[in-house]
Amino acid sequence: MKTKLWFLLGTLALLLTGCQSKNNSGSAQQLNLMQTSDLLSLDTSQHADLPTWNTLENSMEGLYRADKHNQPQAAMATKVVQPTNQGKTYTFSLRKNAKWSNGEPVVAQDFVTAWRRSVSSKAQSGYNYIFSGIQNADAISKGQKAPRKLGVKALDKHTLQVQLEHPMPYFNKMMVMPAFFPQNRTALKKFKSHYGTQSKYLYYNGPFKVTKWTGDNDSWVLMRNKYYYDKKQIHLNKIKYLVVKDANTAHELFSQNKLDDATITGVTAKELQGSKNLIHEKKAGNYYLRVNVRNNQPLANAKMRQAINLAIDRQALTKNILADGSLPASTYTAKDLSIDPTTKKDFAQETTPQQTYNVKQARTLWDEGRQEANLPKKLTLKVLGDDQTITKNVAEFLQDELQHNLPGVKVQIRNVPDKTASSETRSGQFNLSQTLWLADFADPISFMGILNSDNPQNYGKYHDDQFDQLYQKAILDSSNNQQAYWQTLRQMQARLNESMPVIPLYQMVESHLVNPKLQGVLRHPVGEDDYTRAYLK
Structure with a gap:
């Protein structure tokens, strides 16, 4: 009895210690x-x-x-x-x-x-x-x-x-x-x-x-x-x-046990893809270029926006520059956000345009749009972004792509602290600005809403009567007609594919050292x- 009692007491103590180690x-x-x-x-x-x-x-x-x-x-x-x-x-x-x-x-x-x-x-x-x-x-x-x-x-x-x-x-x-x-x-x-x-x-x-x-x-x-x-x-x-804007620094801090969860990108991510501590976190968000479409801006012409879209090799961007598992994005709405219940297909997948990279077509559209807008053959575009290392690397890639693939284009990069970038974006001091939209809830309307002409986050000042009308129709259809709702959403994405107020770059897939x-x-x-x-x- 005494031996059994001591055994039970010892077991109880171990159990209490185990619980205490987590709860305390x-x-x-x-x-x-x-x-x-x-x-x-x-x-x-x-x-x-x-x-x-x-x-x-x-x-x-x-x-x-x-x-x-x-x-x-x-x-x-x-x-x-x-x-x-x-x-x-x-x-x-x-x-x-x-x-x-x-x-x-x-x-x-x-x-x-x-x-x-x-x-x-x-x-x-x-x-x-x-x-x-x-x-x-x-x-x-x-x-x-x-x-x-x-x-x-x-x-x-x-x-x-x-x-x-x-x-x-x-x-x-x-x-x-x-x-x-x-x-x-x-x-x-x-x-x-x-x-x-x-x-x-x-x-x-x-x-x-x-x-x-x-x-x-x-x-x-x-x-x-x-x-x-x-x-x-x-x-x-x-x-x-801790604010860490450079992936190599993040890796070093993780290695020194100063970070328990470090986000890495670019060369650092590429070199660590075999790490046992690496996880890929897929997000329903896309990085894209917001286009300033105000009337006095060169990219107010839709053909010129289409040209920029077709001039970017997203496969090369995600494979060589990001190298962190990020995926090419061809639509404003991110993949893996929602399945269209009326077609059983991923919404972004089913609305992907037929052409996503075509340099020859891009050059043709650029020349046509430039002439329609009565712009000179040589044109400078300013790309605005924050001062993270990966943002700078993506900007340099875009600079090379656009200058090489579009005739007469010179790209000026401006990477500044986030507060400055945010202020300049709000006031329209850009031609193209690097940004991200991460869905707030699992429905394409979460993306569509910010391109409505009345939306305060519509910093590029996109105003398209057709899109606005479709948006209002979707809102009203959402509760009582699922078939009409998803058809309207598809029409909205098709309109964005055509008018290109935003130019999708890549889907957010984060590489974390954990x-x-x-x-x-x-x-x-x-x-x-x-x-x-x-x-x-």
Whole structure:
């Protein structure tokens, strides 16, 4: 009996130690991550890019968060709700134990306040369009109605109700996006214009809170939020972010155990394709050239845009320059985003144009378009991009391709810090700008929306009546006629293939060097990766 008792006690101790090593690992564990560009803001109403959203994905929560199958699951809401009123009313019950990092409860009015700020015509994020479909959102974004007229209200402290103008079958999927996160009203009143400009000028309702970001430094730290409602699921004590713009530097930091997850590209990625620590993360996003199609710009002519599209050898770009598993992109909409349920085919695959690379045809179109636009034989084009190494390498490849394949063309490259590139893009100081669109939710309409002429992120100022009409038709068809909806989406992509306001380059497939001890990461093809439940085993 005594021997058996000691054996049982010893076994119990081992089991408790095993559980403790994971559940208490948060007291010691630190995860080191990187971003490839600078963090410019934490205010979702004023800014939206990958560093901002990646950081907030791990420090804030909306009504839902995406699960391992990329489906919405309850977060601030107690459950995933089904709409009433023929698909036009969503009523969310909020969990009563959710708190901000300052100890205040998360309440329905925090969502109302945030959404009103973000949909306002004064919002600078470029994402007020994402609220389209919510009652009065379009009119508010245009400055025609006050933000308080938005179809969202707090029925009581923990009940949020949203009224739509028409059914939106993908509305629940959208609720995982940082654009719909709540904002603490005390922080907004206290910090005013400073809100979100530094980590200390914000309160957080997620598992972590952001610290040590002063607004212009290249590193910041996420510390555990002691008020988070689900602390038992959080094993990390700290997440440290570092801005690393060069793939070789990322590799070196990974080799020195200073990064647990490093993104690599180009020559570095090519040399490490056999590494046991390498994973490929396919994303439903495309890198492309945004074209400035304003009337006084040389590329306002569609034939000249078509010529640029046909002059780029994307196979050579992805194989020789990127070398990280990225795939050539022939359509604005990314592959692997969605299957057209009416044809059972990948949407991007079925809408791919017949010709994607034809230098002879490109030269013919270039000359025809140049003459139609009454432009000189020699023409200089400015390609704008950020200052990441891979962006520079892609720009140099494009420079060589266009100068070699199009008669009389000279390409001027301008790679500048992300803040400057963003400012110059918004003000139209470019002919072509390198950019990425990563789908917000798994539907082609997520891509199409930003090329609508009214969209604030339509920085190239593409305005096409046919495309706009198709977009509005798709929105109305989305809830009641699946056959018509997908037919309209195909027509929209066909119109973009013809008018070329954006020139697709390659699909986002990230090469990551990952610490083999890192577990629990939710890697989402749509949206941002979730490290909140991660741990080092």
